[in-house]
Amino acid sequence: MIIEISNLHKSFKDVKAVDDLSFCVKEGELFAFLGVNGAGKSTTINILSGILPKDSGSVIVCGENIDKQADEVKLRLGIVFQASVLDKRLSAYDNLKSRAALYGISGEKFKKRLGELDKLLGLNDILKRPLCKLSGGQRRRIDIARALVHDPELLILDEPTTGLDPQTRAVVWRVIEELRKSQGLTVFLTTHYMEEAANADYVVILDAGKKVAEGTPHELKSLYAADIVRLYSHLEEAEDLFRSLGYSVCRERGYVDVEIKGTRTATQLITEHSELFDDYEVMKGNMDSVFLRVTGKDVREV
Ligand code: ADP
Numbered sequence: 001m002i003i004e005i006s007n008l009h010k011s012f013k014d015v016k017a018v019d020d021l022s023f024c025v026k027e028g029e030l031f032a033f034l035g036v037n038g039a040g041k042s043t044t045i046n047i048l049s050g051i052l053p054k055d056s057g058s059v060i061v062c063g064e065n066i067d068k069q070a071d072e073v074k075l076r077l078g079i080v081f082q083a084s085v086l087d088k089r090l091s092a093y094d095n096l097k098s099r100a101a102l103y104g105i106s107g108e109k110f111k112k113r114l115g116e117l118d119k120l121l122g123l124n125d126i127l128k129r130p131l132c133k134l135s136g137g138q139r140r141r142i143d144i145a146r147a148l149v150h151d152p153e154l155l156i157l158d159e160p161t162t163g164l165d166p167q168t169r170a171v172v173w174r175v176i177e178e179l180r181k182s183q184g185l186t187v188f189l190t191t192h193y194m195e196e197a198a199n200a201d202y203v204v205i206l207d208a209g210k211k212v213a214e215g216t217p218h219e220l221k222s223l224y225a226a227d228i229v230r231l232y233s234h235l236e237e238a239e240d241l242f243r244s245l246g247y248s249v250c251r252e253r254g255y256v257d258v259e260i261k262g263t264r265t266a267t268q269l270i271t272e273h274s275e276l277f278d279d280y281e282v283m284k285g286n287m288d289s290v291f292l293r294v295t296g297k298d299v300r301e302v
């Protein structure tokens with residue numbers, strides 16, 4: 001395990017930002033930490049990266065206890081904060097150079113590392129320009145380069161794609177994939193784009209500081225998201241029949257949705273009532289419906 005958090009608590013006055021939170025992250029995995037605004041994601045990240053003191057609980061990162069080895073932990077992880085921490089007056093190059101110097105990386109060593117980061121992130125055109133002249137997407141690439149400059153084992157990204165245009169979101173995702181493939185880097189990210197969470201190896205959902213669900217996307221979808229059989233024919237008969245059989249049914253113009261639990265049920269319905277299934281499709285529940293089910297909140301509205 002590269003992160004082990006047990007019974008973590010953190011309050012700001014009477015706000016329980018993190019409330020008895022426990023979870024683990026495995027080495028090499030893409031871990032997604034989900035929750036609406038104010039759920040406690042950034043607070044957890046700030047604690048596990050040694051920036052914010054906790055009230056109680058235990059936090060072990062890269063085998064080091066953050067109470068005793070905060071400096072060691074900081075060397076081994078890279079973090080992209082929700083709000084950029086770059087110096088806007090400086091050029092992208094100078095931002096990276098001063099960051100690298102903090103880790104004792106300078107001269108030829110810095111040049112070599114910058115070359116690698118350029119190859120990964122495409123920085124060449126933007127390095128000499130002052131940060132304040134860069135677009136949001138360009139700045140985000142420099143944020144990521146900054147987090148990676150000392151070649152960490154664990155990359156933490158706090159909402160790395162929020163507010164970005166689709167093109168830059170795609171760049172961020174390509175970079176994450178490349179880093180994972182080429183170096184087996186562990187990536188911990190928060191997001192409220194559910195289609196991103198669906199790519200993760202493991203997901204923890206947080207609500208008001210508490211863990212409300214965890215598992216692989218497949219496990220979560222099987223547990224919490226109903227599948228839908230959508231029938232486009234024999235609407236009236238289908239509605240009456242499936243309602244009488246106790247299914248949750250929703251009739252719309254042109255189709256009837258029947259909520260089912262798992263693909264096996266769909267197969268069974270199709271076989272037993274084949275006369276109603278002239279034209280239909282089976283739709284898998286997605287991470288949006290998982291999130292709505294476990295938090296009662298629609299992630300798209302926040
Ligand atoms: P998220 O990152 O999931 O949006 P945060 O961890 O930023 O959530 O916030 C969790 C809760 O803690 C929120 O209610 C927020 O208002 C509160 N909070 C976070 N940081 C502070 C702080 N420095 N002082 C007071 N309250 C805070």
Ligand code: MG
Pocket residue numbers: 041042043082158
């Ligand atoms: Mg946050």
